[in-house]
Amino acid sequence: MTSASASSRKALSKIATNRLQKELMEWQVNPPTGFKHKVTDNLQRWVIEVHGAPGTLYSNEVFQLQVDFPEHYPMEAPQVIFVPPAPLHPHIYSNGHICLDILYDSWSPAMTVSSVCISILSMLSSSPAKQRPADDERYVKNCRNGRSPKETRWWFHDDKV
Amino acid sequence: MAKGVISASDQAEQLKQDGNLYFKKNRLGAAIDAYTEAITLCPNVPVYWTNRALCHRKRNDWKRVEEDCLKAIQLDHKSVKAITLCPNVPVYWTNRALCHRKRNDWKRVEEDCLKAIQLDHKSVKGHYMLGLALLQREKYAEGIKSLQRALDLGRGAHPNSYMVEEIWQELATAKYHEWERDSTKRSWDLRNLEDSCEAALKEKHSRDASKEEDDRDEATDSISEQLAALKSVFSKAAEDDVPIDIPDYLCCKITLDIFRDPVITPSGLTYERAVILDHLEKVGKFDPITRETLLPSQLIPNLAIKEAVEAYLEKHGWAYKMD
Numbered sequence: 001m002t003s004a005s006a007s008s009r010k011a012l013s014k015i016a017t018n019r020l021q022k023e024l025m026e027w028q029v030n031p032p033t034g035f036k037h038k039v040t041d042n043l044q045r046w047v048i049e050v051h052g053a054p055g056t057l058y059s060n061e062v063f064q065l066q067v068d069f070p071e072h073y074p075m076e077a078p079q080v081i082f083v084p085p086a087p088l089h090p091h092i093y094s095n096g097h098i099c100l101d102i103l104y105d106s107w108s109p110a111m112t113v114s115s116v117c118i119s120i121l122s123m124l125s126s127s128p129a130k131q132r133p134a135d136d137e138r139y140v141k142n143c144r145n146g147r148s149p150k151e152t153r154w155w156f157h158d159d160k161v
Numbered sequence: 162m163a164k165g166v167i168s169a170s171d172q173a174e175q176l177k178q179d180g181n182l183y184f185k186k187n188r189l190g191a192a193i194d195a196y197t198e199a200i201t202l203c204p205n206v207p208v209y210w211t212n213r214a215l216c217h218r219k220r221n222d223w224k225r226v227e228e229d230c231l232k233a234i235q236l237d238h239k240s241v242k243a244i245t246l247c248p249n250v251p252v253y254w255t256n257r258a259l260c261h262r263k264r265n266d267w268k269r270v271e272e273d274c275l276k277a278i279q280l281d282h283k284s285v286k287g288h289y290m291l292g293l294a295l296l297q298r299e300k301y302a303e304g305i306k307s308l309q310r311a312l313d314l315g316r317g318a319h320p321n322s323y324m325v326e327e328i329w330q331e332l333a334t335a336k337y338h339e340w341e342r343d344s345t346k347r348s349w350d351l352r353n354l355e356d357s358c359e360a361a362l363k364e365k366h367s368r369d370a371s372k373e374e375d376d377r378d379e380a381t382d383s384i385s386e387q388l389a390a391l392k393s394v395f396s397k398a399a400e401d402d403v404p405i406d407i408p409d410y411l412c413c414k415i416t417l418d419i420f421r422d423p424v425i426t427p428s429g430l431t432y433e434r435a436v437i438l439d440h441l442e443k444v445g446k447f448d449p450i451t452r453e454t455l456l457p458s459q460l461i462p463n464l465a466i467k468e469a470v471e472a473y474l475e476k477h478g479w480a481y482k483m484d
Contacts, residue, residue, distance in 0.1 A: 015416065015436070018416070018417075018418060019415075019416060019417055019418075022417040022418070023417065026417075072443075074415060075439055075440060075443050075444055076443075107444070108444070108447075108449040108450070108452065109415045109436075109440050109444060109449050110414045110415055110449035110450045
């Protein structure tokens with residue numbers, strides 16, 4: 001999973017490092033329900049296990065999120081994708097890209113990894129059907145050169161799911 | 162008549178400003194180019210050399226740092242001349258102090274800064290370097306006071322400048338070291354007092370026990386209770402010196418760090434000034450939590466939180482620890 005944007009990534013700024021250390025400390029004391037941070041020594045890339053919520057279409061399924069932080073986090077959103085195989089969901093493409101407004105246009109620096117995770121789980125939990133987005137094949141083909149989802153121009157047409 | 166000369170120095174000054182701008186954006190290559198051009202135009206201005214040295218320093222190019230600083234010091238020895246000619250210009254004094262600082266000649270830094278401050282009570286650089294000099298000479302309390310003054314003045318002039326951040330770092334480090342010194346002594350004193358109290362209590366108990374043979378069990382209970390109580394009293398007394406989580410209401414929701422210069426928005430939420438300004442410029446004109454429209458002009462200092470932070474830090478000096 002070395003996309004072009006990830007390999008040319010700049011090191012975290014001092015503010016970003018400081019804030020991520022605090023987030024990680026808070027996560028260790030008080031992790032969001034259904035998530036497990038996989039321990040690494042890399043503050044700039046978090047790998048997080050997601051457990052489908054009981055009573056939903058994804059109960060007993062486990063997925064992996066990969067969160068990459070830009071130099072100027074939290075003034076810029078992190079890049080969040082599912083490591084394939086990604087869950088079957090109308091807003092999740094088979095390459096793991098997630099169509100969720102807070103990850104792109106609606107990002108706010110007051111959000112945290114933890115709050116983003118909760119939003120993603122809630123998106124999964126409210127899914128009516130296990131299916132890929134209608135344009136999955138076309139979209140994934142367009143991303144074949146390792147393009148980051150942050151470079152996509154997203155249309156957020158449906159906020160019910 | 163001297164039109165050409167004037168425009169060269171004006172142009173060099175403009176290049177310096179450009180360089181400073183690039184430096185702030187961490188575009189070191191562009192900054193170095195700008196300062197180099199300024200130096201080519203006016204090689205006798207020490208600050209062009211020291212600014213370029215600062216760029217080399219960020220790149221860890223220490224050989225060039227040394228070269229540029231030596232050049233600046235060489236030039237600024239001549240600034241003695243400038244001071245002799247016009248002793249009432251504070252910046253001559255602070256610039257000379259800067260040279261003494263690079264040579265670690267802290268006594269002279271102190272002298273020059275005092276003179277600069279005398280001329281200009283609001284000289285941020287003067288108070289800043291005076292503070293550093295005093296700390297170096299182990300006059301901690303006075304040094305901290307000078308840094309505090311420099312920080313207040315700097316915030317008044319340029320709230321989110323590179324200099325204000327640097328002054329804060331120095332001040333926080335000094336305050337942390339002050340706490341380390343004081344708390345070490347406090348815990349030592351408490352430790353000794355606790356040992357004496359414990360010994361006295363045990364002695365009293367054994368004296369009492371030798372008098373009344375009958376109630377030995379009861380006496381043993383009461384002594385262990387008293388010893389436990391004594392321990393808890395002493396651990397309470399040491400509580401403020403034990404680092405814990407800083408309360409959330411004293412921390413910015415963006416930095417997650419304790420407030421330095423808190424400002425409140427019309428939504429009633431408080432953020433760190435430099436960071437919320439950065440957000441309004443780079444992310445969007447909205448309150449990060451409520452998403453209501455927000456303009457820089459709507460930010461108001463939150464003095465109550467600022468005082469609460471000061472009171473907290475006064476009591477819990479460990480919270481000054483950076484990183």
